[in-house]
Amino acid sequence: MKLTTKLEKNKEIIKEVIPIKKSFDVIGREFSIGDKDAFLVFIDGFAKDDIMLWILEDLQDLENDCVNVNSLTEILRKKIAYIEVDTFTDLSQLQKSVLSGAIALVIDDEQEGIIIDARQYPVRGPEEPDLEKVTRGSRDGLVETIIFNTALIRRRIRDPKLIFEMKSVGERSKTDVVVSYIDDLVDKDLLKDINDKIDEINVPSLIMAEKTLEELLIKKKWFNPLPQVRFTERPDVVAAHLLEGHIAVVVDTSPSVMLLPTTIFHFTQHAEDYYQNPLVGTHIRWVRFLGMISALLLPPLWLLLVYNRELLPPYLQFIGPKEASIIPLFLQFILLEFGLDLLRASSIHTPSTLSTSLGIIGGLVLSEMAIKVGFFVPETILYMALAGIGTFSIPSAEFSMAIRIFRLLLLILTGLFKVYGFVIGILIISIIILTTKSFDSGKGYTWPLIPFDKKALLNILFRNPIQQVTDKKNNLDLFLIKD
Numbered sequence: 001m002k003l004t005t006k007l008e009k010n011k012e013i014i015k016e017v018i019p020i021k022k023s024f025d026v027i028g029r030e031f032s033i034g035d036k037d038a039f040l041v042f043i044d045g046f047a048k049d050d051i052m053l054w055i056l057e058d059l060q061d062l063e064n065d066c067v068n069v070n071s072l073t074e075i076l077r078k079k080i081a082y083i084e085v086d087t088f089t090d091l092s093q094l095q096k097s098v099l100s101g102a103i104a105l106v107i108d109d110e111q112e113g114i115i116i117d118a119r120q121y122p123v124r125g126p127e128e129p130d131l132e133k134v135t136r137g138s139r140d141g142l143v144e145t146i147i148f149n150t151a152l153i154r155r156r157i158r159d160p161k162l163i164f165e166m167k168s169v170g171e172r173s174k175t176d177v178v179v180s181y182i183d184d185l186v187d188k189d190l191l192k193d194i195n196d197k198i199d200e201i202n203v204p205s206l207i208m209a210e211k212t213l214e215e216l217l218i219k220k221k222w223f224n225p226l227p228q229v230r231f232t233e234r235p236d237v238v239a240a241h242l243l244e245g246h247i248a249v250v251v252d253t254s255p256s257v258m259l260l261p262t263t264i265f266h267f268t269q270h271a272e273d274y275y276q277n278p279l280v281g282t283h284i285r286w287v288r289f290l291g292m293i294s295a296l297l298l299p300p301l302w303l304l305l306v307y308n309r310e311l312l313p314p315y316l317q318f319i320g321p322k323e324a325s326i327i328p329l330f331l332q333f334i335l336l337e338f339g340l341d342l343l344r345a346s347s348i349h350t351p352s353t354l355s356t357s358l359g360i361i362g363g364l365v366l367s368e369m370a371i372k373v374g375f376f377v378p379e380t381i382l383y384m385a386l387a388g389i390g391t392f393s394i395p396s397a398e399f400s401m402a403i404r405i406f407r408l409l410l411l412i413l414t415g416l417f418k419v420y421g422f423v424i425g426i427l428i429i430s431i432i433i434l435t436t437k438s439f440d441s442g443k444g445y446t447w448p449l450i451p452f453d454k455k456a457l458l459n460i461l462f463r464n465p466i467q468q469v470t471d472k473k474n475n476l477d478l479f480l481i482k483d
Contacts, residue, residue, distance in 0.1 A: 001091040007037050007108035014041060014106070017095045026098075033059045033075070037108045041094070046101035051118040055080055075107075076114065084117035096174060121145045126152060129233035129255070131397060137275040142233045146176050146252040152235035153180065157242060161185075164250075167198055169213065173205030176252040177213065180238075185245040190439070194247055194260060209254035218439065225405040226436050227398035228445070230259040230266050237271055261439040263447050265460050267399035268292065273463045281463030288393050295390030295403050299333050299383050300410035304422045307414075321377040330415030332376050336384040337408055339366075 001017075003010050011028070014020070018041060020028040029040040038059070042052075059080070076085060088094055089112055094104045101119030126140040126148065142149045150164050161183040168174045177198060181191060197217050206212045210231065218228050232238060233255050238248050241259045249258040259266075268288065273281040305312060306320045306329060325332065370376045387407065394400040406429050413421035413428075436445040448456035458464075 003089050003091070003106065003111050003113055005109050005111050007039060007106065010106050010113075011039055013091060014039070014094065014104075017091050018098055031056065031060060033107060039106045040103060041098050041106075042103040043098060043101060046119045046121070047103055048118045048120050051082065052103065052116075055082060055116065055118075080114070080116065082116055082118060086115045086117075087112045088115055089113070096168070099174070100176075123148060132232065132234050132237070132271065132395065134270075134272045134275050137271060138234075138236055140235060142235055142238075142255040142257060144253050144255055146178060146250055149235070149250050149255075149257065150178060150180070153238050153242070153248070156235060156239040157182070162242065165195070167195075169198060169201050170203060170205040173207070175206040175209070177206075178250040180242065180248040180250060182242050182245070185243070186247060187245065190261065191247060194249070194439075198249075206251060210249065210251040210256050210258050213249065213251055214258060220436075224432055224436060225402035226264070226432065226445075227267065227396065227402065228262065228436065228439060230262045230396065231256040231398065232259060233257070234271055261443070263438055263443065264399075264433065264436075264445055265448070267394070267396040268460070270395040274466075276463075278463050278465050285461070285463055288395075291390035291393030292403065293390070295387050295394070295400075296407050296410070298387045298390070299380075299407065300414045300422060300425070302379070302383050303329060303333060303411065303414050304419065307418050321379050323377060325377050326374050327376070328415075329377070329380060330411070332380040333384060333411050333415070334408075336376070336380060337404075337411065340384065340388050341404070 001013055004013075015028075018026055018028075020026050020041065025044045027040075027042055027044050029042075031038055031040065040056075059075070076087075088097070088104075094113060094115070097115045097117075098104050101121065103116040103118055105114040105116065107113075121144075123143055123145045126143050128134075128139040129141040132141075140152060142152060154162065154164075159182060163181055163183055165179045167177045167179065169177050179191070179195060179198070194217070198213075201213075201216050203212075203216065214229055220228060230241075232241075238257050238259070242248055247260045249260065251258070269285070270288070273285055276284065302319065305316070309317070309320050312319060321329065327335070367376070367381050371378055371381065391400050391403060394403060409428065410422065410425040413425040415421070417424065434446060434450070438445045438447070444450060447453065448460070
């Protein structure tokens, strides 16, 4: 629907697409510009009060100035001294702009309206993200406002070929989604694939922001817990991936950025590796690898050795409980697994002032009492605690949860079928990993191990000096070196 030259008619059709007077926060303001009537529409709480006060004062004083009130162009050029100003004729554009926080101005006898993008969103400061802390390095993190996030990324990459493409997703939410890439480094086929899939999305809203978008972009099997995209809340990590040719998808209202494409080894690396010198970074990386392996294999492997204790050599005969317990070892591990998950869920909903008390109760009091009562043996609690520590060493929360699911599967199969169960569990996990597809079909999810790429694999295993991970185009291949 188009605007007309009659202000009263325009006000009627505007009220059909904008709930003025029905919703208390939608404001329709009548005033005069010279000898003409005008109508201002905006959302209370989004408009910058000082900017709008300044603009309104200038517009209402037009009758005392030499500006031609009959010329919309003159008003834009000489009286609305604001940077982000545009015109519109279509009511759908007015609706989208106003509901996004901009201000719409309609003047009598004018078939064009004016959009003034003087909006501001409630926003918190760019604090360091809790999940990706580093001992040294920048302390700023992404926030829930998309324009702040793009600015934090642009601050680190002052390259004219860094592109931010804006899209709108969701019939009702009309959520802003930005596809970010460096034009001469990105895979154009992959970029087109991602853009096409985003454009084809037809849902009412992205209610859970980037997580909803991920499920709509990547339709995988429900039984596969492995993440196929990487999320980060650090702008320096986003910048490093963009310089490797990756694509970053930024969703408004979320402090997390989706990085594509990824392999399984992307979830094993952390910014801390590169804020330390190469030797220390390599040490941290190997400790993290050891933690991941222990998180997956330690409890089921110990259980398997206990079940086959008679086959162990003399120097390994110490493995196994010294005292019997009421509950079988297999069930002890299952109960402890659910206990850890319960403790984790409880800590999320516990106020920070009480989180220390919760840790003491869950980690010390309950475990000690369970041993004294005879429900658990000390070894099961010890190995599950070590596995839990290894789980928390994984940088990606999504990959950490996948490891927990795989460990639970191994425990159940080992407890039920002993050696055969353990072998079957390893085979199932291997098949899931090998059949998981990366968003980029050019490289597999297990690259650079399968297909094998020696140079890239060495860069994963060892934290190399920056000089060695800079290619001819001066883009840093920090998180995964390219072939």
